[in-house]
Amino acid sequence: MNPAVAREHFNRIGGFRILVIGRSNAGKTTLLQRICNTTELPEVFNSEGKKRGEHNINDELIFRSNRGFIFHDSRGFEAGSEEEVKLMKKFLTDRAAALKLEKRIHAIWYCIPLTDSERPVVAAEELFFNECNTGNVPVVVVLTKADAMQLEAIGQLRDEGLTIKEARLQGGKLAEQLLANVKTQIQDQLRGCKHQPNDYLALYGGLLLTSLIHEGMNKVNADCGPLLRCTTNALDDMELQQLVISTQQVNFNLNIEYAIKFIMKQVNKPFDRKYLEVGILDWMPYIKSEAEEEWWAEWESTAWARAVWERWTAVEWAEEEWRARWTVEWEESRSVWSWAEWWLGSFLVGRRRRRMVVGRKVKILAINDFKLPLLCPSPMPSSMQQCIIHGAGCILIFEYLYFYMQATTDQKDIIALAVKEYQQSSTQSTVVNALYHTIQEHSKDYFKLLQAIFDIIVQNRMSNKFSSAKLSASQI
Numbered sequence: 001m002n003p004a005v006a007r008e009h010f011n012r013i014g015g016f017r018i019l020v021i022g023r024s025n026a027g028k029t030t031l032l033q034r035i036c037n038t039t040e041l042p043e044v045f046n047s048e049g050k051k052r053g054e055h056n057i058n059d060e061l062i063f064r065s066n067r068g069f070i071f072h073d074s075r076g077f078e079a080g081s082e083e084e085v086k087l088m089k090k091f092l093t094d095r096a097a098a099l100k101l102e103k104r105i106h107a108i109w110y111c112i113p114l115t116d117s118e119r120p121v122v123a124a125e126e127l128f129f130n131e132c133n134t135g136n137v138p139v140v141v142v143l144t145k146a147d148a149m150q151l152e153a154i155g156q157l158r159d160e161g162l163t164i165k166e167a168r169l170q171g172g173k174l175a176e177q178l179l180a181n182v183k184t185q186i187q188d189q190l191r192g193c194k195h196q197p198n199d200y201l202a203l204y205g206g207l208l209l210t211s212l213i214h215e216g217m218n219k220v221n222a223d224c225g226p227l228l229r230c231t232t233n234a235l236d237d238m239e240l241q242q243l244v245i246s247t248q249q250v251n252f253n254l255n256i257e258y259a260i261k262f263i264m265k266q267v268n269k270p271f272d273r274k275y276l277e278v279g280i281l282d283w284m285p286y287i288k289s290e291a292e293e294e295w296w297a298e299w300e301s302t303a304w305a306r307a308v309w310e311r312w313t314a315v316e317w318a319e320e321e322w323r324a325r326w327t328v329e330w331e332e333s334r335s336v337w338s339w340a341e342w343w344l345g346s347f348l349v350g351r352r353r354r355r356m357v358v359g360r361k362v363k364i365l366a367i368n369d370f371k372l373p374l375l376c377p378s379p380m381p382s383s384m385q386q387c388i389i390h391g392a393g394c395i396l397i398f399e400y401l402y403f404y405m406q407a408t409t410d411q412k413d414i415i416a417l418a419v420k421e422y423q424q425s426s427t428q429s430t431v432v433n434a435l436y437h438t439i440q441e442h443s444k445d446y447f448k449l450l451q452a453i454f455d456i457i458v459q460n461r462m463s464n465k466f467s468s469a470k471l472s473a474s475q476i
Contacts, residue, residue: 015067016243017104019057019095019137021074021088021128022111027144027203028073031111035224037250038065057091068247072105085127096135106240107231108139110197115148117182121189129193138198138234140227141190143183146202149175199230225251232258242282249285252402253458256395259283260453263391264446267384276387277372277394284398372397373419377432384443389435392457396431397422403463421462431460 020028033039042061044054055061061071072095074088098104110128112120120143153174157167179202190197228251232244245258259280266276375393380386397418404414422428434456442449 015070016240016247017070017072017095017106019072019074019091019105019108020111021108022142022144023113023122023124026111026113028111031109031142031144031203032061032063032069032071035227035248035250036063036066036069038063040064042071057087066247066249068243084124085131088128088132092132092134092137096137105137106235106243108134108137109142109227109231110139111142111144112186113145113148114143114179114182114202115145117148117152117178120182120186125190126193129190129195129197131194133195136236138231139195140231140234141186141197141200142227143186143200143202146179149179149182153178198234201226201230224248225254228254229257245283246285252285252399253454255283255285256399256457257454259391259395260450260457263387263453264450266391267387269383269387271383271386271390273372273374273390276391280391280394281398285402372415373423375422375428385436385439388439388453389432392431392435392453393422393428395457396427396460396462400462418462425462427460427462431456434460 020032022028029041032042036042040063042063045060045062046058055073055075057072057074059072061073063069072091095103095105110125112125114120150171153171154164154167156174157170158164162170183200183202187200228244228248232241232254235241235244241258245254248254262279262283263276266272266279372394374390375397376386376389380389397415400418400421401414404418435453438449438452438456442452
């Protein structure tokens with residue numbers, strides 16, 4: 001297959017696809033608007049890509065503010081009728097393990113409103129978690145309209161004789177207790193179902209505040225970070241994780257967090273500067289290095305790589321069944337492929353799949369010669385110190401570039417400008433010293449070291465110099 005044709009084929013995969021399930025008025029639209037940082041309603045497209053008004057579960061909902069997310073709405077899956085369950089099962093069967101990646105759903109958000117705390121789980125929820133097998137697609141239960149707990153708490157305190165002012169002042173703690181009780185009730189009820197959700201979160205007035213299972217770095221969860229984080233953590237494919245994090249545009253701390261986690265996976269390996277830099281870029285939003293494509297393109301253009309790619313694409317299952325072939329266990333295919341050929345074929349497919357992420361981004365940073373200087377003192381005593389200190393510098397520079405690109409149209413020598421800003425200000429010396437002492441103190445404790453690195457980077461972000469008039473506060 002011609003490389004251009006292959007690239008076009010994999011570009012058709014689209015964005016990160018999410019099925020949103022829940023009763024009518026469960027707050028699903030508010031949730032999606034928050035994820036895409038907009039107040040507008042989504043555009044609706046049918047399977048042929050044509051716009052339409054009313055939609056069903058098979059239609060795509062896309063917000064113009066962020067076309068990287070593609071949503072499917074269950075349209076009030078609440079009665080739990082035989083027909084509704086049948087349609088849901090068919091959709092999941094068709095989409096959860098679809099051979100065509102552009103049709104596959106990657107995550108499910110099940111919205112349960114807390115407006116009826118006496119009976120939060122109804123027959124529809126029990127039917128879904130008993131009857132609908134989502135396979136490897138993670139399910140997150142989102143507890144919407146948790147504001148009702150605050151109103152209920154105020155009502156209880158008023159019944160006890162408190163004034164409205166006193167009830168409002170003291171209602172917060174009681175509301176937390178009421179919410180915890182309802183969460184426990186929902187968890188206990190769904191725990192008896194055949195198919196378990198991966199996580200539970202509570203939604204207050206459009207803001208995700210609480211995760212019951214996963215606790216992330218950003219403790220002030222006044223955005224969609226917890227939902228995006230637990231969805232990302234539940235995915236078993238790193239490329240899909242990168243797709244979620246690089247597509248979202250509401251919390252840059254998530255990009256920083258997952259870039260640090262990537263760095264931490266490299267600390268016990270020999271220091272590979274280029275691999276580290278390119279790997280960090282994968283977690284950054286709207287940033288692409290042309291050298292990254294050139295770097296891999298040169299390797300992919302070798303005779304051996306081309307021959308393997310031809311074997312993957314020339315046979316009859318190239319268009320419809322390549323994904324199934326990709327997931328066949330090595331033991332079943334070793335008679336046809338050598339181990340190296342099988343790995344390379346899978347890797348090339350993955351590379352072309354990842355290019356889709358770049359292709360859909362609005363702003364592309366064009367860097368013809370992607371080179372960064374060494375951002376840590378040399379020599380360093382250990383590979384861990386080199387990796388962490390240089391990697392942290394890369395994150396700060398790439399983050400600065402992202403916001404710089406939105407504040408100016410002039411991208412000439414943009415890398416050099418960002419590096420100069422980092423090196424000639426006090427930022428680099430502050431970061432290097434702080435990281436050096438942090439590594440010495442927490443090198444044996446992964447989670448403390450992870451949190452400390454995150455805190456140091458966030459405290460020294462160079463993007464803070466840009467005015468809020470030019471950049472959305474939610475992006476910073």
